[in-house]
Amino acid sequence: MRLPWDRGSPIPCSKVTNRQNGGLVKRFHIVLAALALALLGSPITAQTPEKITVAFPTVDPGAEPYYAADMGFFEKAGLDVTLEPLANGGAIASGVASGSIDIGISNVIAIETAHEKGLPFVVVAPGSDNIASLPSNVLIVAKNSPLQKAADLDGKIIATTPLHGIGDLLISAWIDKNGGDSSTVKYIETRFPQAEAVVTQGRADASLSVEPFITQAKADTRIFGNVFAVLPDGYLITAFFANAAWAKAHPAVIARFAAVIRQTADWANKNPAKSAEILAKYAKVDPDMVKQTIRSHYATTLAPKQLQATIDVAARYKYLDGAFPATDLIFQPK
Numbered sequence: 001m002r003l004p005w006d007r008g009s010p011i012p013c014s015k016v017t018n019r020q021n022g023g024l025v026k027r028f029h030i031v032l033a034a035l036a037l038a039l040l041g042s043p044i045t046a047q048t049p050e051k052i053t054v055a056f057p058t059v060d061p062g063a064e065p066y067y068a069a070d071m072g073f074f075e076k077a078g079l080d081v082t083l084e085p086l087a088n089g090g091a092i093a094s095g096v097a098s099g100s101i102d103i104g105i106s107n108v109i110a111i112e113t114a115h116e117k118g119l120p121f122v123v124v125a126p127g128s129d130n131i132a133s134l135p136s137n138v139l140i141v142a143k144n145s146p147l148q149k150a151a152d153l154d155g156k157i158i159a160t161t162p163l164h165g166i167g168d169l170l171i172s173a174w175i176d177k178n179g180g181d182s183s184t185v186k187y188i189e190t191r192f193p194q195a196e197a198v199v200t201q202g203r204a205d206a207s208l209s210v211e212p213f214i215t216q217a218k219a220d221t222r223i224f225g226n227v228f229a230v231l232p233d234g235y236l237i238t239a240f241f242a243n244a245a246w247a248k249a250h251p252a253v254i255a256r257f258a259a260v261i262r263q264t265a266d267w268a269n270k271n272p273a274k275s276a277e278i279l280a281k282y283a284k285v286d287p288d289m290v291k292q293t294i295r296s297h298y299a300t301t302l303a304p305k306q307l308q309a310t311i312d313v314a315a316r317y318k319y320l321d322g323a324f325p326a327t328d329l330i331f332q333p334k
Helices: 023-039 064-070 089-098 108-116 167-178 192-200 244-249 250-269 270-282 287-292 304-316
Strands: 050-056 079-084 104-106 121-124 137-142 157-161 186-189 208-209 221-225 236-242
Touching: 023 287, 050 064, 050 089, 050 157, 050 250, 064 079, 064 137, 064 250, 064 270, 089 104, 089 108, 089 121, 089 236, 104 108, 108 121, 108 167, 108 236, 108 304, 121 250, 137 167, 137 192, 157 167, 157 192, 167 208, 167 304, 192 208, 192 221, 236 244, 236 250, 250 270, 270 287
Parallel strands: 050 079, 050 104, 157 186, 157 208
Antiparallel strands: 104 236, 121 236, 137 208, 137 221
């Protein structure tokens, strides 16, 4: 969906020639100089609007494009953004690869796996990062489940999305770290809105869930494990990515977009109540319920160490053939 904004009418600028009043010409050049200085001093200068398409899932970890659009950050940066809410990460990746989507957001394991397979994806901005004290990605079980500790998951069925992504990887690492044997676990795929149903109906013994679905399911489920805390704080859970060829051809657009995402992350981290209202509006959920959730934390920087932690654990669990430097993934304009 495209979010329209009223940009107003351009201010006409009359041509001034040397044959006209010399004082008028002088004042005109003074005004131009002052305007140039003002523009150079602006942190984000909106010039000719650049049209881009950004795809993302309608959940809190991927909701920054909603916030940036609603707050006018994209418009102020000179970006005319078409928002494409997509629940399927595979559809986002396919769109970026084909060129129908300029920038997408995905869990970092999916991006890292695609890189190893030779897909030309580069990370252009950070998404959400993990803070153990803000567990917005957790393993849930039915409220009456007999499961109590990691070893109780041996031989059980666990739901997550997508398969072979950051969810099942970190669940496995958490199980093994806490005394269980992840090699005995069977993973099945389910979308996050169905995380509650899959455990209460007995189709899985546990399921990965995210907010706001964790809070929505409190009556029938309980949190079993803060599985994403298996790695130290600060690693990226999600990241914005683009096709490398498109990024190289549009470095200025990438710079504008990354600046907006940093601005949005800082704003969202400081304004959870307002961002909850925006998320509720677009996700069509109760804003009061969203305000009760543990909100995602968004990274305001992009550094190799934020990706290296997941690359290394993915290599250890054979999600990747081997580790590689995170710098290989991060877009570096020439």
